Amino acid sequence: MLVSAKEMLQKAKEGKYAVGQFNINNLEWTKAILQTAQELNSPVILGVSEGAGKYMAGYKTIVGMVNGMIEGLGITVPVALHLDHGSYEGCLKCVEAGFSSIMFDGSHYPIEENVEKTRELVKICEEKGMSLEAEVGSIGGEEDGVVGAGECADPMECKQVADLGVTMLAAGIGNIHGKYPANWKGLSFETLEAISEQTKDMPLVLHGGTGIPADMIKKAISLGVAKINVNTECQLAFAEATRKYIEAGKDLEGKGFDPRKLLAPGVEAIKETVKEKMELFGSVNKA
Numbered sequence: 001m002l003v004s005a006k007e008m009l010q011k012a013k014e015g016k017y018a019v020g021q022f023n024i025n026n027l028e029w030t031k032a033i034l035q036t037a038q039e040l041n042s043p044v045i046l047g048v049s050e051g052a053g054k055y056m057a058g059y060k061t062i063v064g065m066v067n068g069m070i071e072g073l074g075i076t077v078p079v080a081l082h083l084d085h086g087s088y089e090g091c092l093k094c095v096e097a098g099f100s101s102i103m104f105d106g107s108h109y110p111i112e113e114n115v116e117k118t119r120e121l122v123k124i125c126e127e128k129g130m131s132l133e134a135e136v137g138s139i140g141g142e143e144d145g146v147v148g149a150g151e152c153a154d155p156m157e158c159k160q161v162a163d164l165g166v167t168m169l170a171a172g173i174g175n176i177h178g179k180y181p182a183n184w185k186g187l188s189f190e191t192l193e194a195i196s197e198q199t200k201d202m203p204l205v206l207h208g209g210t211g212i213p214a215d216m217i218k219k220a221i222s223l224g225v226a227k228i229n230v231n232t233e234c235q236l237a238f239a240e241a242t243r244k245y246i247e248a249g250k251d252l253e254g255k256g257f258d259p260r261k262l263l264a265p266g267v268e269a270i271k272e273t274v275k276e277k278m279e280l281f282g283s284v285n286k287a
């Protein structure tokens with residue numbers, strides 16, 4: 001059964017570790033992440049962007065697939081199915097479809113509008129027993145080849161949104177999605193510290209987990225981060241393993257073209273990446 005992310009994140013915040021959100025793209029992705037979480041006895045959050053939602057034929061398809069897999073694979077660790085960077089409308093669709101958690105990304109709105117919309121969603125999520133992630137200060141990333149710098153959130157705005165009763169809060173601290181450029185200045189721990197002071201027990205979310213050095217991840221966790229999002233790193237690992245398989249001509253040997261064989265090295269690579277992250281985040285044996 002899917003669960004809200006509330007309990008797992010409160011435990012993580014108290015125990016000074018972080019739960020990984022791993023974004024899913026298809027059946028192989030989902031299965032690899034769930035099996036690794038089970039193997040390591042770790043709680044896990046499956047992230048679905050609106051684009052990935054469309055790609056997988058809609059939110060209902062995803063809910064059906066994930067619920068079926070939890071049963072079919074005998075998954076007993078806590079699993080939250082979470083909308084990543086949702087619009088207001090996308091959030092409502094996921095509530096309706098049976099997700100157990102949503103993120104409303106109102107960071108591009110003026111703060112008053114972000115607060116208003118977040119407030120409405122807090123009410124809906126409370127009624128449904130779902131968790132809600134809000135965002136303050138946009139997270140940079142690559143768009144059309146241009147890498148935008150990560151913003152730093154205003155700690156007082158973070159407090160304002162945290163006080164609405166959201167479950168977890170994503171705040172920009174110089175982090176960006178995708179690969180970090182060579183001249184990246186690193187995470188702003190000064191900002192993170194100031195946000196933590198204002199938001200106290202609120203589990204903080206670190207987006208753009210791909211490519212952040214281990215020491216910075218550990219420091220971020222010590223300063224209140226309890227959820228870390230990883231997407232690109234699994235994609236890179238999958239692509240590299242698949243490339244190697246094809247370049248070695250394995251698809252041309254015997255039944256090597258069978259998708260169950262062709263995609264297997266990529267699946268193993270995702271598992272390895274997820275395992276590495278869960279160990280680094282400290283969520284192993286915390287189910």
Ligand code: 13P
Pocket residue numbers: 023047084085176177178179206207208209210229230231232233
């Ligand atoms: P990366 O793709 O940089 O790992 O970021 C993932 C993320 O933050 C999803 O919201």
